[in-house]
Amino acid sequence: MKQWLADRGVHYLFLLFSAALGVAVAVVSVWADGATGADKQRWALIAGVAACGVVLITHFEKRFAEDGEERAKQLASDTNAEIAKLYTNTLGPLSSKLKDLAVLYADEARVPAPLLPQTVTDLDDKRRQILDQVLAGAVDLTAPPVQPDFLPRGRCSFYRYDPATGDFNLEGTYPGYRPPRPVIDPVGAAHMKNEILGGGGKPFRIDGKLVTQSYLIPEGSGYEAVIAVPVIHGTEKIGVLSVDAPRFADLVDRHVPLMEALAGILAASYALK
Numbered sequence: 001m002k003q004w005l006a007d008r009g010v011h012y013l014f015l016l017f018s019a020a021l022g023v024a025v026a027v028v029s030v031w032a033d034g035a036t037g038a039d040k041q042r043w044a045l046i047a048g049v050a051a052c053g054v055v056l057i058t059h060f061e062k063r064f065a066e067d068g069e070e071r072a073k074q075l076a077s078d079t080n081a082e083i084a085k086l087y088t089n090t091l092g093p094l095s096s097k098l099k100d101l102a103v104l105y106a107d108e109a110r111v112p113a114p115l116l117p118q119t120v121t122d123l124d125d126k127r128r129q130i131l132d133q134v135l136a137g138a139v140d141l142t143a144p145p146v147q148p149d150f151l152p153r154g155r156c157s158f159y160r161y162d163p164a165t166g167d168f169n170l171e172g173t174y175p176g177y178r179p180p181r182p183v184i185d186p187v188g189a190a191h192m193k194n195e196i197l198g199g200g201g202k203p204f205r206i207d208g209k210l211v212t213q214s215y216l217i218p219e220g221s222g223y224e225a226v227i228a229v230p231v232i233h234g235t236e237k238i239g240v241l242s243v244d245a246p247r248f249a250d251l252v253d254r255h256v257p258l259m260e261a262l263a264g265i266l267a268a269s270y271a272l273k
Contacts, residue, residue: 090137094130094265101126101269123272130269131158134262135174142255143245153246155223159184160239161197168192168240188215197237201230203256208248217244225251229263233271241266
């Protein structure tokens, strides 16, 4: 909305100046018609300058429109590139791994009987692979590494919910060199249970505008922005998937549905048990 107002405001400002100069040309021309000698020359000069102003404003308005069109094309190109990157690096491989997990589960759990220990181990291994790729993919698609050290700016964590105790325990994080808290404190756990998992689940975001601080990020942790989404399968509350970033600008609106999509894949993997 703000960008639209900024763009249209400049457009209307150009129109206002152009109209004012056009009126000035007409008025000065009338005055110059009744003048003589030096006054006539002076009025004619003013009319010429005003006419040149109209031409310049028209030129700038055209350039402004062309720049806007180029920005729109670049945005569309960037969006297409992000979608391709999302599928190639994250969703495609995750879908394949989830399929392998589902096939293994279907092959070994055809009758209502306890799974063999080896099958349980195999399922856990494949589920762990999906979790690791979800965590790494979330960071790569939101706040990826940048020069000069190429260390990830973002951090993604998955907290498993224990309905018996109400605790949230860290089940996985990426990258590993700056891990978050292993267990969420009671106040933060109540926040995650009621505001993220509660009511069927809803995303929570610290954007620096509407929300500036949360129990999810302790002060001094080096992170400001957060997008936390529920991991729910049916009525089962599995946990919370959260990505953190150093600056509010690192996480934007389009990252919310991305995190929800990754949470959906993670929830599907935990449903097979």
